[in-house]
Amino acid sequence: MKLTVETEVPQKDVVVYGGDHSPWVQAVLLGLHLKHVSYRVHSFPPRKVFRFSGVLMPALRLNDDSWLLQSQDILEAYGYGRLERDDFRALLKALVGGAHRVDSTIRFWRLWSWVADEHRNPFVRLRNVMFRPFLVLYFNVALTRLKQVPQALPSLIQIRENYLPWQQALEETGTPFLDGDKPGLRDIYLFAAVQLHASMPVPPMDVLCTDPELDRLRAWVYEMQKACVGYRHMYSVKYFPVDGGVQPDRSSLCERAGFWLGSALILLLAPITVPWVRKKMGMVRRNGLIVRSVRIE
Ligand SMILES: N[C@@H](CCC(=O)N[C@@H](CS)C(=O)NCC(=O)O)C(=O)O
Structure with missing residues (x-):
């Protein structure tokens, strides 16, 4: 295409x-x-x-x-x-561990309820958040299935090893970003992986924040946050505070009430909605x- x-x-x-x-x-x-x-x-x-x-x-x-x-x-x-094939492979490794998102089902649903919807029409916005529980149920089922695969839940050492190629690539570049003096595609995708882990704290976030071997990677996160200032979906600022860094907007109370109402309906109708999720x-x-x-x- x-x-x-x-x-x-x-x-x-x-x-x-x-x-x-x-x-x-x-x-x-x-x-x-x-x-x-x-x-x-x-x-x-x-x-x-x-x-x-x-x-x-x-x-x-x-x-x-x-x-x-x-x-x-x-x-x-x-x-x-x-992305080059090797970079894509390395990116997939950096995403591993995301299945821990469903370690707590309640937390998984609650944090999804906070996600803001930006539809201009408030009625459609409310409809979107009321339908969203279908999507949350879908990903809840998908990630619970993924957790059955042993490789989806790596050890802390394995998580660090999955980050190391990126740490090394940064050490070798001699520039603030993987793709030079400005963020490029590899920076974008790797930073997106960081946002995934920061949006719902999982072991890969702990490793990124604390592992002594990943200092260059942490410095890069700060650089990316500076380069992306004003970005509305920056979950990582909670872990890497910077001037002007703001956490993502949250849905309103009314929208959250709509989300939970939709959730109650979806769960009450589980004999229909769960097979529907599987079908999709x-x-x-x-x-x-x-x-x-x-x-x-
Ligand atoms: N190759 C796709 C991957 C998209 C993707 O996997 N999205 C996930 C959400 S993180 C999804 O919607 N999965 C639905 C499913 O697994 O059926 C892309 O780069 O856009």
Whole structure:
């Protein structure tokens, strides 16, 4: 799929569907932020996206009202190029440990209830947060399944080893960022992984904050936070405080009440909603949507 910035991707009032707990969503939002493209994040997919790809995120709305899946396709359309295969592999390793997010189910749901929705229309915003529990149930099921795989729960030593190639790459660059004097695609994706771990504290966050061998990586986190000042989804500032660094906005009390009401309904209707989640998940996997370039017309 080839898109050209001039003709196809919006340059303002961009709408992204996704939740900022997702590293792939974070990568897209960071990429837009660094290009000074203004955007709004909707926390539940529009109907045609939901029908096609369920709650798979991120998706970005194009000028003709079609939706583009895949963070790499989106970032490429904004001029970022693509990750090398080895970098992508190293990134996947840096994400390992994220399955610990469901160590506490209550915490998992509560922190998702805090995620802000930026739809302009307050009624649609409320609808989005009331539907969001479907998405949370979906990821709760997906991560609980993932936890059955031993490699998904690495030891602290393994977590450190997964970070080390990045620490070494930074030591070798001689520049503040992996991609030079300004953040590039590798910085964006790795910083997105840091946001994943910071959005819901998990062992990879403890290792990043405390391991004596990861000092260069921590210095880079500070540099990234400075480079991304004003970014609205910066969970890491809680662990790496900087001047001007602000934590993400939270949903309003009313929206949270809507979320919990939606959650109660979804759980009451579990005999319907759980099979529905499984059906949607099966569809995403069968159709290879997690990796396939797709434009939803
Ligand atoms: N290759 C995709 C990966 C997107 C992805 O895996 N998103 C997760 C959220 S972190 C998701 O929505 N998963 C849905 C599923 O597993 O069915 C991208 O880069 O955008």
